[in-house]
Amino acid sequence: xxxxxxxxxxxxxxxxxxxxxxxxxxxxxxxxxxxxxxxxxxxxxxxxxxxxxxxxxxxxxxxxxxxxxxxxxxxxxxxxxxxxxxxxxxxxxxxxxxxxxxxxxxxxxxxxx
Amino acid sequence: xxxxxxxxxxxxxxxxxxxxxxxxxxxxxxxxxxxxxxxxxxxxxxxxxxxxxxxxxxxxxxxxxxxxxxxxxxxxxxxxxxxxxxxxxxxxxxxxxxxxxxxxxxxxxxxxx
Numbered sequence: 001x002x003x004x005x006x007x008x009x010x011x012x013x014x015x016x017x018x019x020x021x022x023x024x025x026x027x028x029x030x031x032x033x034x035x036x037x038x039x040x041x042x043x044x045x046x047x048x049x050x051x052x053x054x055x056x057x058x059x060x061x062x063x064x065x066x067x068x069x070x071x072x073x074x075x076x077x078x079x080x081x082x083x084x085x086x087x088x089x090x091x092x093x094x095x096x097x098x099x100x101x102x103x104x105x106x107x108x109x110x111x112x113x
Numbered sequence: 114x115x116x117x118x119x120x121x122x123x124x125x126x127x128x129x130x131x132x133x134x135x136x137x138x139x140x141x142x143x144x145x146x147x148x149x150x151x152x153x154x155x156x157x158x159x160x161x162x163x164x165x166x167x168x169x170x171x172x173x174x175x176x177x178x179x180x181x182x183x184x185x186x187x188x189x190x191x192x193x194x195x196x197x198x199x200x201x202x203x204x205x206x207x208x209x210x211x212x213x214x215x216x217x218x219x220x221x222x223x224x225x226x
Contacts, residue, residue, distance in 0.1 A: 034214060043203060043217040044156065089155055100146055100169045101205075101215055103155045 002027040004092050006104030014112055019077040021107045023090035026071070030092040033066060033073045034101070038087045047088075048075070080111045115140055117206050117218035125224045126194050134189040134221045138206030144168070145187040146215060147179060150201040162187055163209045194225045 003026040013019050025033075031052035036044035050057045050064045050073065057064050061080075066073040077084055087108050091101040118137040126132050138145050144163045148156035149172075158171035162181035173179075176194075181187045191198060201222050205215040 036217075041201075041222075043219050046214050046216070049214060099144075099209070100158050100161050100171070102158065106155045 002030055002092055002094075002102040004090060004102050004104040006090050006107055008107060009105060010108045010110070012110045012112060013080050015080060015082060017080055019075075019080055019084070019109055019111075021075045021088055021090065021109075022072060023074070023092075023104045024070075024072040025092040025102075027092070027094065028068075028071060029094050032093045032099075033064070034091050034093075035062075035064060035075050036089045036091065036103075038089065038106075040087075044089060077109075080109075082111050082113055085109055085111045117204055117216055119202075119204050119218035119221050121221060122219060123222050123224075125226060127226055128194055128196060130194050130225075132191045132194060132223060134191070134202055134204075134223070136187045136189070136204030136206075136218060138185050138187070138204075139216055142206035142208055142216075143185060144207045144209040145181055145185070146205045146207075147173075147187070147189050148203045148205065150203060150220075152200075156203060159189070168209075191223075196225050199223055199225045 006023045034049035037047045038044045061078045063076045087106045090104040093099045093101045120135045146161040147159040150156045159173040161169045165181045179189045201220045203220045205217045207213045207215040
């Protein structure tokens with residue numbers, strides 16, 4: 001089955017700096033890669049996703065890149081703000097009927113004012 | 114817009130008791146996933162259903178069972194509860210097949226004492 005690894009496990013940045021989180025996956029058939037943000041005790045919320053036919057996607061301060069050959073994808077947050085502090089999870093799935101998401105281990109991001 | 118509804122939000126049970134968690138997916142969503150998240154852990158996939166049939170199975174203990182009903186809601190039944198079952202249980206729903214996101218419910222916090 002799919003295995004997703006995520007690094008780093010914790011990330012502390014100064015407000016205004018950039019944050020980068022990297023993930024690798026094992027199943028070359030995976031073709032959908034979402035990123036979720038989870039605040040303490042709350043549900044994971046989708047912040048951005050990328051499909052395997054796209055190499056990069058951007059939404060305001062958030063961007064995701066995908067390298068299918070190397071089987072890794074990354075989340076970039078620019079101009080970080082204190083409200084960006086949360087746990088971020090990458091995930092991978094094969095979008096067939098009844099597909100499941102396999103999550104990475106999570107990255108705890110702390111943005112210091 | 115309607116979201117994924119989980120009930121109850123909080124549940125306290127004693128060891129060896131039984132618990133039932135309910136999940137009502139977003140209307141027209143045909144796929145339901147159950148995840149277990151321990152403190153400081155990433156969500157662990159338990160089981161999923163697509164069109165009322167089990168579509169995938171993860172690290173779900175034999176003491177747990179689940180099903181998806183004709184109205185697409187799902188129930189997770191947990192018997193012989195153990196202290197280690199204390200966790201946040203998330204349900205997510207999506208449209209099976211194609212490139213779709215999974216939307217998570219608010220979760221049920223189960224505490225076994």
